[in-house]
Amino acid sequence: MAVMEATLPRRLITTPVAGPAIALVLACLFFALNSPQFLTGPNFSLIIQQVMVVGTLAIGQTLIILTAGIDLACGAIMAFGGIVMTKLAVDSGLPPLLAVAAGLAVCAGFGLVNGLLVMKISLPPFIVTLGMLNVVFALTHIYSNEQTITDLPPLLTFLGQTFQIGQTNVTYGSLLTILLFLLFAYLLGSTAWGRHVYALGNSPEVARLTGIRTGRLTVGVYTLAGLVYGIAALLLVSRTGVGDPQAGQTDNLDSITAVVLGGTSLFGGRGLVIGTLVGALIVGVFRNGLQLMGVPSIYQTLITGVLVILAVAVDQLSRRRNR
Amino acid sequence: MNVRIPAGLLITALLVTGCGGGGGTQTATTTPKVGLITKTETNPFFVKMKEGAQKSAQANGLELMTAAGKFDGDNASQITAIENMVAAGVKGILITANDTKAIVPAIKKARDAGVLVIALDTPTEPQDATDALFATDNFKAGELIGQYAKAAMAGKPAKIATLDLAPGITVGQLRHDGFLKGFGVPAGDPSVVCSQDTQGDQSKGQTAMENCLQKAPDINLVYTINEPAAMGAYTALKAKGREKDVLIVSVDGGCAGVKAVQSGQIAATSQQYPLKMAEDGVKAVSEFAKSGKKASGYTDTGVTLVTDKSVSGVEAKDTAFGLANCWG
Numbered sequence: 001m002a003v004m005e006a007t008l009p010r011r012l013i014t015t016p017v018a019g020p021a022i023a024l025v026l027a028c029l030f031f032a033l034n035s036p037q038f039l040t041g042p043n044f045s046l047i048i049q050q051v052m053v054v055g056t057l058a059i060g061q062t063l064i065i066l067t068a069g070i071d072l073a074c075g076a077i078m079a080f081g082g083i084v085m086t087k088l089a090v091d092s093g094l095p096p097l098l099a100v101a102a103g104l105a106v107c108a109g110f111g112l113v114n115g116l117l118v119m120k121i122s123l124p125p126f127i128v129t130l131g132m133l134n135v136v137f138a139l140t141h142i143y144s145n146e147q148t149i150t151d152l153p154p155l156l157t158f159l160g161q162t163f164q165i166g167q168t169n170v171t172y173g174s175l176l177t178i179l180l181f182l183l184f185a186y187l188l189g190s191t192a193w194g195r196h197v198y199a200l201g202n203s204p205e206v207a208r209l210t211g212i213r214t215g216r217l218t219v220g221v222y223t224l225a226g227l228v229y230g231i232a233a234l235l236l237v238s239r240t241g242v243g244d245p246q247a248g249q250t251d252n253l254d255s256i257t258a259v260v261l262g263g264t265s266l267f268g269g270r271g272l273v274i275g276t277l278v279g280a281l282i283v284g285v286f287r288n289g290l291q292l293m294g295v296p297s298i299y300q301t302l303i304t305g306v307l308v309i310l311a312v313a314v315d316q317l318s319r320r321r322n323r
Numbered sequence: 324m325n326v327r328i329p330a331g332l333l334i335t336a337l338l339v340t341g342c343g344g345g346g347g348t349q350t351a352t353t354t355p356k357v358g359l360i361t362k363t364e365t366n367p368f369f370v371k372m373k374e375g376a377q378k379s380a381q382a383n384g385l386e387l388m389t390a391a392g393k394f395d396g397d398n399a400s401q402i403t404a405i406e407n408m409v410a411a412g413v414k415g416i417l418i419t420a421n422d423t424k425a426i427v428p429a430i431k432k433a434r435d436a437g438v439l440v441i442a443l444d445t446p447t448e449p450q451d452a453t454d455a456l457f458a459t460d461n462f463k464a465g466e467l468i469g470q471y472a473k474a475a476m477a478g479k480p481a482k483i484a485t486l487d488l489a490p491g492i493t494v495g496q497l498r499h500d501g502f503l504k505g506f507g508v509p510a511g512d513p514s515v516v517c518s519q520d521t522q523g524d525q526s527k528g529q530t531a532m533e534n535c536l537q538k539a540p541d542i543n544l545v546y547t548i549n550e551p552a553a554m555g556a557y558t559a560l561k562a563k564g565r566e567k568d569v570l571i572v573s574v575d576g577g578c579a580g581v582k583a584v585q586s587g588q589i590a591a592t593s594q595q596y597p598l599k600m601a602e603d604g605v606k607a608v609s610e611f612a613k614s615g616k617k618a619s620g621y622t623d624t625g626v627t628l629v630t631d632k633s634v635s636g637v638e639a640k641d642t643a644f645g646l647a648n649c650w651g
Binding site: 035037042043046049050053146147148150236239240241242244246247248249250251287288291292294296297298301 | 356364386387388389390391393394396397398399400402403404406407408410411412421422424425427428429489490491
């Protein structure tokens with residue numbers, strides 16, 4: 001016990017999530033003191049609703065970044081998944097559950113293609129996903145014929161429905177998002193698969209030599225990330241109540257922002273998925289809090305930029321100190 | 324030793340929050356709030372709109388909150404802005420929707436919460452998803468330059484290029500259709516030899532015009548969705564030495580556009596008034612805050628044909644008027 005106590009503060013400093021978590025708490029305190037509407041249950045429920053789409057995308061992004069990759073196509077894949085789900089359900093009259101399944105499968109399929117291109121031809125993930133970003137964006141607009149799809153069946157908007165905790169309405173989507181974060185925290189932290197992902201990100205060569213089938217693992221990670229983007233698509237559709245071909249155009253960078261703010265290293269092998277949740281919440285809290293204070297949205301973008309640079313700087317400095 | 328760091332952070336936390344605490348409770352005053360949500364932050368049209376809203380808010384004793392999408396078509400940011408403004412307790416929201424259909428559920432939630440929602444410039448689909456619409460009659464704006472072009476061509480057979488906005492965007496469609504109606508040709512008429520989308524962007528307008536000239540070198544009339552697209556067309560025509568014998572007509576009335584009319588690069592443009600949209604919108608919210616009376620229906624904020632080469636039978640103002648009333 002004594003040993004535990006001695007190492008706890010040190011662990012707190014070296015844990016990549018400590019910094020972001022403190023920043024989040026400070027931001028909340030600041031806005032609570034500056035806006036009477038900030039510190040309320042409904043407002044927090046709102047913030048979670050507002051970050052759930054990018055947050056869920058960022059789960060997939062975290063997986064890929066942990067393997068020292070990056071995914072620029074995640075938002076585009078999500079937008080396509082959303083169009084597939086809504087168009088099949090509304091225009092083609094498919095049963096909603098099948099339409100959702102098809103959307104999830106399509107997203108996972110794009111992830112699979114990304115993974116295969118990265119693994120088989122050894123293309124840099126940046127290039128693969130940059131190309132895929134354009135391909136999927138174009139496919140979205142071709143398939144949707146630029147039309148927004150409305151009048152969705154109830155199943156597609158179910159995650160946007162609410163249940164009550166005390167006086168606060170919480171959407172099922174918010175709950176699902178939190179559960180996804182917990183699930184992936186478990187998978188990455190407590191399973192052999194999770195340790196392999198970290199090992200791959202730290203050094204693919206060492207990972208291979210220790211018997212990890214790195215190729216299969218890479219393809220698996222990209223495919224799983226794709227599936228998570230599909231869930232994000234369902235969350236997006238349920239939140240907005242429409243299938244929107246214009247959706248997600250900045251969400252690739254927004255998800256990377258959440259990952260980086262959450263203390264995960266862009267060089268791979270270091271970081272926690274819970275940090276990503278904190279990172280997404282930081283962006284959401286600033287956007288909501290500044291709006292409540294009446295600050296124009298362009299300043300929210302400015303502050304987000306400053307925070308990203310700060311987060312990476314802290315990451316670099318803490319690495320140097322650890323050495 | 325180890326304990327000191329969290330303690331230090333705690334002190335920092337207290338300092339930071341303490342600093343902010345001073346001005347905090349002022350926001351709880353009873354000044355009614357009005358929100359303005361524009362398509363983007365950067366377009367001069369919306370800058371002017373914001374200016375009009377700010378002026379009108381001050382005059383009517385309202386506090387103005389603003390937000391915008393990150394890019395043209397960004398629906399998610401506008402939804403977030405609506406939610407946050409409702410949470411902030413605004414009386415009314417003025418919005419130029421990036422996606423006229425996709426924004427409707429979020430607007431409905433705001434209206435259900437008792438907020439007056441007014442569409443500025445761009446109607447939602449359906450139009451009655453908002454309480455009221457303050458906007459240019461875009462069909463009429465197109466019709467005016469169509470009529471002007473018809474008179475200015477003076478019976479010469481027309482070979483028309485239309486540099487449009489983007490597929491599925493109502494504003495662009497209305498202006499285009501209005502132009503054809505004003506010019507007196509049906510949609511799909513063979514005199515329209517080339518139609519290209521420009522997203523209202525100057526460089527895309529130039530590329531589109533270059534391609535149109537490849538396709539039909541004898542084009543002699545160019546309709547453009549806005550003046551940046553018109554300037555792009557002018558640049559392309561000039562490169563071919565055709566700028567003197569091709570008539571360019573446009574819509575918008577931005578200051579740079581009116582100057583281009585003054586210098587003769589653009590023959591005529593239909594000017595619209597974003598400042599007035601915002602002023603009237605804020606006034607309506609102020610009225611609602613005071614008396615509970617909600618604005619409703621469609622209010623035409625006006626459109627004027629601006630040209631220095633007026634033609635008989637089409638009412639127009641000169642560029643001096645245009646420059647006095649332009650935006651951007």
